[in-house]
Amino acid sequence: xxxxxxxxxxxxxxxxxxxxxxxxxxxxxxxxxxxxxxxxxxxxxxxxxxxxxxxxxxxxxxxxxxxxxxxxxxxxxxxxxxxxxxxxxxxxxxxxxxxxxxxxxxxxxxxxxx
Amino acid sequence: xxxxxxxxxxxxxxxxxxxxxxxxxxxxxxxxxxxxxxxxxxxxxxxxxxxxxxxxxxxxxxxxxxxxxxxxxxxxxxxxxxxxxxxxxxxxxxxxxxxxxxxxxxxxxxxxxx
Numbered sequence: 001x002x003x004x005x006x007x008x009x010x011x012x013x014x015x016x017x018x019x020x021x022x023x024x025x026x027x028x029x030x031x032x033x034x035x036x037x038x039x040x041x042x043x044x045x046x047x048x049x050x051x052x053x054x055x056x057x058x059x060x061x062x063x064x065x066x067x068x069x070x071x072x073x074x075x076x077x078x079x080x081x082x083x084x085x086x087x088x089x090x091x092x093x094x095x096x097x098x099x100x101x102x103x104x105x106x107x108x109x110x111x112x113x114x
Numbered sequence: 115x116x117x118x119x120x121x122x123x124x125x126x127x128x129x130x131x132x133x134x135x136x137x138x139x140x141x142x143x144x145x146x147x148x149x150x151x152x153x154x155x156x157x158x159x160x161x162x163x164x165x166x167x168x169x170x171x172x173x174x175x176x177x178x179x180x181x182x183x184x185x186x187x188x189x190x191x192x193x194x195x196x197x198x199x200x201x202x203x204x205x206x207x208x209x210x211x212x213x214x215x216x217x218x219x220x221x222x223x224x225x226x227x228x
Binding site for chain 2: 032034036038041042044046049051090094100104106
């Protein structure tokens with residue numbers, strides 16, 4: 001069955017430090033992969049997506065993610081975290097079959113210390 | 115201008131009542147979705163409509179009935195509300211139903227059943 005695992009429920013980093021949020025997926029076909037961010041009380045906003053091609057993708061707000069097929073991973077990174085990055089981050093995989101069905105991971109809550 | 119809007123933002127009601135949540139998108143998209151986010155932040159798709167036609171119907175109780183009067187609107191009606199229905203419900207839309215199309219999320223409706 002298709003699934004998305006985000007191993008870290010909570011992560012705390014200091015402002016200015018680097019960040020890596022982990023995401024592993026289980027999916028038999030070529031995955032379409034997404035990272036969304038949810039700020040408190042807000043809806044989800046797309047940070048970046050991977051469909052094919054270059055395995056390192058750039059997104060908004062200085063985020064990037066690297067697709068590693070051998071590890072079934074799509075980890076999100078940012079070289080220097082800002083206090084405004086504190087939010088919930090969701091990894092998702094888009095299933096094939098004609099319909100735009102997203103399977104989400106459980107999310108990682110990021111806290112940023114000043 | 116809000117791309118995907120939902121009303122109401124908060125909804126508090128008693129068990130057994132019937133309630134509706136409305137969603138509108140002004141992006142000109144063909145496909146709309148309803149997601150449920152539970153208390154642990156887990157997001158799961160419920161329904162999807164493409165050009166007013168139901169294309170995704172996950173295993174949700176029959177008490178939940180989506181209605182799409184036109185491409186820009188997707189409403190969610192819930193009958194005989196139960197405590198377990200308490201959650202945040204997100205509406206989303208995408209340009210089309212293929213998985214390469216980004217989903218744009220509304221701000222959510224927090225439903226509390228007492």
